[in-house]
Amino acid sequence: MSGKHLTIIGAGLAGALLATLLARRGWQVDVYEKRGDLRELGYERGRSINLALAERGRHALRQANADDAVMAQTVMMRGRMVHFADGHLDLQRYGRDDSEVIWSVHRGELNEVLLNIAEQAGARIHFHHRLDSVDFDNRIARFGDDRNDEVREIRFQSLVGADGAGSSLRQAMAKVVELGERSDFLGHSYKELEIPPGPDGGFRIEPNALHIWPRGRYMCIALPNSEGTFTVTLFLPNHALPNHALPNHASPMQAAAPAVPGFDTITTGAEARAFFDRDFPDASRLIPELEHDFENNPTGLLGTLYLDRWHLDRRAVLIGDAAHAMVPFHGQGMNCAFEDCVSLAQHLSRTDDRAEAFAGFQAERLPNARAIQHMALENYLEMRDRVDDDDYLLQRELEHLLAARHPTRFVPRYAMVTFRHMPYALALERGDLQRELLVELTRGRESLDGLDWDLVDAAVVARLSPLPPED
Structure with a gap:
């Protein structure tokens, strides 16, 4: 050789x-x-969560x-489509517009x-x-x-x-x-399911989004595939949790349940169907093979x-x-x-x-x-626990405003990770500084009305140096 x-x-x-x-x-x-x-x-x-291709990849x-050959297999995702427990939907964009998206690929x-x-x-x-x-x-x-x-x-x-x-x-x-x-194992595992195409071969729910059903200590997500299907992934604790472990914003339906479910308490297809009917009803009716997939697909660590x-x-x-x-x-x-x-x-x-x-x-x-x-x-904690929190949504609103007002200094951490090439370590460091600022500026507020923008702008300039230009 x-x-x-x-x-x-x-x-x-x-x-x-x-x-x-x-x-x-x-x-x-x-x-x-x-x-x-x-x-x-x-x-x-049944063994792989769908992949999200971002700018780094x-x-x-x-x-x-x-890139061209791979992109032919992808579906654009503009943001998280949050399915709230009360049934309403909210698209939380990943970036400013369609120039800042991620791509689902099998x-x-x-x-x-x-x-x-x-x-x-x-x-x-x-x-x-x-x-x-x-x-x-x-x-x-x-x-x-x-x-x-x-x-x-x-x-x-x-x-x-x-x-x-x-x-x-x-x-x-x-x-x-x-x-x-x-x-370091998480104490949660996952199970893969599938939403098939509609009768016309098209997508049965919004295709250009990552769908998420956040329920506190557990959640379900769905990513689109180019053939009109969605790969659905259920994330549950390995072991059921008592009700006192639920977050304060848990729905009445969740609070009435005997415990946060786990893979040790939901073991059969019939039990999985009843669980989905209760906690993810709009998803449940889209997964005709739920019982089969739950029992036959492996549980991933x-x-x-x-x-x-x-x-x-x-x-x-x-x-x-x-x-x-x-x-x-x-x-x-x-x-x-x-x-x-x-x-x-x-x-x-x-x-x-x-x-x-x-x-x-x-x-x-x-x-x-x-x-x-x-x-x-x-x-994981953000997707599972926070995307439907009022304080989180207010901080996101301010985050987008500051990114528009100070584009060289304030870039949302998700954008730094997903749409840029900067080192992950720098994105983590800057993200922590920006989060501290967002928490301080929104503490005790229910809206951004009455915010002193001169003080806000001064705080951004004083605490965040300009980011280095992208290579």
Whole structure:
């Protein structure tokens, strides 16, 4: 083996994109995937929350000449369509207008597009190769095939782990170097359901929105797919909670229930249907296969993976969920992984010393991964508990006004994360400062009437320096 060669473990979204970026830079790239080719086998339903593609992800796709092909599979989402407990709806826009939106995309369809583009760029993809062990001293990776007992040994120069939260490469690395690995599980899990198309093949509810049914300690969301369906995801505690754990704004119907439901108390399709009829009635009538999907789709876990170290000198490095899995509530897991791919490709292009490149990649990306992991957890509480709160809605109203009055100083945190390329760590820091300001300016108010705008403007200028221009 000679020249610039890299071995990638995992042909999912990050593995396929990184393979494309490196192949286009003249690298020889081999990708090993434990599963079969999903383009032939189809994508397994029930195991993946739909993905929200944001500007960060599109920026990475453009560099791989993949944006046009991917965007053909997406549906625009202008904002959150909140389904309140009393039945009324409210569209809470993500940005100023249709120039600031996110895009719903099905994981399987996206993966197919990226695999095709990776192969067209010259990457070699080997399916049915499950990483079993790694001899780092002799640079040999051993792969097994789930279809038989065949074992194959592959020599490598460097390994990249793009094999997800349960990364086999990470497990192999942990045997020879301390990674500082720890996992924090949320105490909530999810179940995937589906709203089918209407009789005419079209969408049965507003297609250009992420629908959310917030109910305090639990919620339901629905994201559109290009074929007219919606992927519905129910988030519940793993264990039911007593009524005293309900927030103050819980509806009378919720307060009358014996407990906040959990996956330990809703176990059958019939119980799930009764629960939906009670708490999500407008969604329930749109999900004809609810009982079947609830009983047959797996219950997914939600957690955050933290590592203090992502690389083993020049021999191996981790990216995406293998390095920093996060809960899905900011829609940034994929976008963050795509940024990893761009960053790693850039560091490898700057130096022939792979240990230096891997260390530089970790130094750049680890603080930003920690920041978006934190914001993703915060966003769950916001989506679940706050989107129907009066104080939250008043702060959002002021936030949009300040963004219009001070566009170089005050950018909503969601916009910094979703529509810009600034480091996640900077978005977290600025977002915290801005939230403090919003809380102070709206404290004790029921509306913005009578607000002293001269004092407000002075506070913004005094406490928020101009943001650096976008690269």
